Amino acid sequence: MRKLIWISFFGLLTACDFFVSKEEATQKLVEEKLLQIDWDDVDQYPLFDACREDMLKPEQRACFEDTMMTQLNKALEDMEFEVKNDLNDTVLIDFLIDEHGFITIQNVEEKAKVLKEIENFNSEVTRRLNDLTTVAPAIKQGIPVSVRFRLPIILNTQ
Structure with a gap:
């Protein structure tokens, strides 16, 4: 019985570490994406009625x-x-x-x-x-x- 309880408890600890590392990986990915964004430029300028959205x-x-x-x-x-x-x-x-x-x-x-x-x-x-x-x-x-x-x-x- 002792071995069975120990294995189950070890499995729980491993599972918790698995979720934390996914969260950390997601956070790291978000931070990398934020660093890639050029915050000094926009994808589309403000548009008056005379300006078209499909312009370069x-x-x-x-x-x-x-x-x-x-x-x-x-x-x-x-x-x-x-x-x-x-x-x-x-x-x-x-x-x-x-x-x-x-x-x-x-x-x-x-x-x-x-x-x-x-x-x-x-x-x-x-x-x-x-x-x-x-x-x-x-x-x-x-x-x-x-x-x-x-x-x-x-x-x-x-």
Whole structure:
């Protein structure tokens, strides 16, 4: 009887080790897959209605950027400011497009020269651009994700 009990008990210990090693192997596989993912790139860029899902990735990006610049121009085209001195500068705007496709302004670069000439420039740009339309969000590994973009506004009063 002693031998039979010992063999059964040993079998239980071996079985427990078998389950732990499967869990560890799965965890290791997940960690390896996560390390292989390029987190700085998306599988599909955010898409406006004018952009097609079946476009190649570089074409999607170009379509997104072109449409975004068109939206920016429309939002800012009727802005008029009086300045005392000529301005020739570029202001960078950081956008966030969240996993639901909502576009929000994260930051408007503060340039002392611009703010000296146009005090409310940043707040006015932010107000106008926060009303941009929504887009289909970016996709990474089949999941909608948030992405950040930086686009320039060129100011030239000459």
